[in-house]
């Protein structure tokens with residue numbers, strides 16, 4: 001029978017733009033890494049946070065106990081945070097083996113000739129149909145991804161701290177992560193996140209606030225800039241009330257109190273950086289991770305050493321009602 005490619009990549013029914021996207025995905029090293037069973041991250045974005053943390057080391061310190069992940073779905077960043085806080089070594093060292101799907105791609109990637117051992121089980125794979133049958137039987141040994149995420153009696157690594165993940169979209173659960181499906185811009189969002197922090201025994205302060213939020217692009221530059229600025233400003237307002245100032249951990253911890261904020265290059269964003277971020281942090285560093293596509297205008301500000309905000313001085317009227325009455 002002639003070989004018929006079934007891959008969508010070759011389907012002439014797809015529009016050219018979709019074929020180009022699929023072709024790019026198939027070559028993307030981060031997409032390949034994400035789907036390998038040794039690092040089953042839900043999104044390619046996970047590698048951006050991994051690189052940001054490897055560069056600035058803001059998640060890997062014992063001071064970090066409360067992390068807020070804004071714009072978290074599908075959950076790649078939350079997976080990385082859960083791992084850093086000791087909740088989830090299942091990402092890099094699966095407790096019960098890989099999922100069937102990822103094991104299958106792993107076999108196909110690593111064993112194109114069917115001659116190598118499969119997952120060190122000592123089984124030699126043979127060519128042709130028999131090989132396919134054996135491979136399917138072999139994969140029956142591995143549970144599905146859903147089984148791995150919540151096996152009943154599997155001991156979990158003891159994680160610490162509180163991780164709160166917020167998104168408009170629903171997220172599949174991640175061990176150690178409290179997921180909240182809501183609009184961060186809604187008036188209820190802050191109170192709800194605060195109640196979760198307090199409910200977990202915290203003081204309503206986070207050690208790290210991450211925002212990978214991005215509004216849907218409309219193609220209208222004015223509207224898109226406005227939407228992106230609105231997200232940045234509301235994250236900053238939240239930061240003012242909920243990021244722990246570095247001074248609370250001792251004057252030497254000048255990089256504690258971290259905000260990682262996604263932004264899109266435009267002059268208004270730059271103004272926001274100068275007016276809001278630079279005066280309030282000891283360090284504000286621009287970083288574009290390698291995993292962020294070069295053609296995308298997105299980048300991150302890594303803001304370290306939150307100075308806090310001075311409580312606003314009471315007005316003369318409030319300070320001395322007797323005087324104001326006279």
Ligand SMILES: C[S@@+](CC[C@H](N)C(=O)[O-])C[C@H]1O[C@@H](n2cnc3c(N)ncnc32)[C@H](O)[C@@H]1O
Nearest residue numbers: 043045071073074075076077168184212213214
């Ligand atoms: C680039 S994705 C985040 C990817 C995520 N960091 C990961 O690793 O999987 C941006 C997310 O921001 C979310 N988002 C945009 N506006 C939001 C809002 N107002 N409130 C909550 N989430 C929002 C979107 O729903 C989307 O899931």
